[in-house]
Amino acid sequence: MKNSIYLKDELKRIDGRGYKAYKDLQDKYDFNDYILSIDHVQGDPFASPSRLRVIINKSQAKFPKELLNEEYKKVAVSDFLTRLFYTNVNKFSGKIFGSGKSGLISISRCTQEILERTSIVINKDNIEARFYVGFPARGRTVLAKELEKILFNVIPNIVANTLVYENINKAKIINRIKLVEDQEYIRTKLKEKDLIAFIANGSILPRESGVSQKPLIDSIPFKSPKTLEVELDLPNRGLVKGMGVKKGITVIVGGGYHGKSTLLNALELG
Structure with missing residues (x-):
């Protein structure tokens, strides 16, 4: 697998080229603490933003097993992390220059209900965040230095403060699980x-x-x-x-x- 240094070199190579040069970045990159996957690159800066994923191993995220040992708990944690990711996007994004959707970072915006999400997926070994990034451009010219800010400054901050348990407000996530636990209990009692x-x-x-x-x-x-x-x-x-x-x-x-x-x-x- 390619690493983050290779990605940074590729950004330097395509800087100032036509927007389609961004397509060369579609791949997976090892950032040591997590894997960044660039799954789809938008056709131009005015199109729907590019699709990215961050995949972090559970051993790195360090969520206690008792928070993920039931399906309803995974739903609660996934929902909580999606909302937290959304909050941290606004907290860490900063100013990114460019036209169209340049610099836009987004993830599914949750409604009031606690529901199973595909924006944060928790499986046997990993926690995966799926989100969107508008790759920056001036007109249709690649602004690779602006994308470098996003991929090497903004995203790492969001990941560290969303997907690493020691950096999360533990009382809030535990209260969320308790709420869902009570909901599950009510659903069981309804049948009885x-x-x-x-x-x-x-x-x-x-x-x-x-x-x-x-x-x-x-x-x-x-x-x-x-x-x-x-x-x-x-x-x-x-x-x-x-x-x-x-x-x-x-x-x-x-x-x-x-x-x-x-x-x-x-x-x-x-």
Whole structure:
């Protein structure tokens, strides 16, 4: 496998050439702490950004085994790291010169839900981050020195502060796993209690707007009717009360703007 020194030499060689010279960089490069894979190079600076991956061995990332020993924990960690990568892109990117999408670094932007992601993949031996980089150009002329800043300064900082456990806020990632652990417990208990859904008392169901997932400020917290109220003793949060929706046909009735659709939307998202 080629190494980072070879990549730096290639950047010097193609500097100032036509944009298609960037295609010569498609390959994998050993950066000692991780492997950088340039999988696809965009056709010009105005096209969709180039696709890259960083592959780091678990022995280098040093995540405790107990954080990854269940599939739902891997989902939680992958989701957490994707959000952290996104934050660190904004933190470390700096100013990169060029036209079009030059210097743009991006990764999937997560919605509110904790879901299985393909942006950060955790397998048996490695943790892999998949992201996009806009290769810099002036017009359609290669700005290799600007790309060198990204690949040798920006990306290493993002990797070190996203994929290496000792540099991550440990309380935050553990709390995320505890949250998902409680969610998994609730899903298990739903089957045992012959329920299809559960909404905890105190939940804020209305959203800020139709295009925002933020909770509506000063909205009324959800409270279950006593006839439908159930209790669940969660492994981390403890005792939680809320509404259990039983299997079968449930009719939701009420006047206009009383929250019927808001309740259905919450149930739909799980």
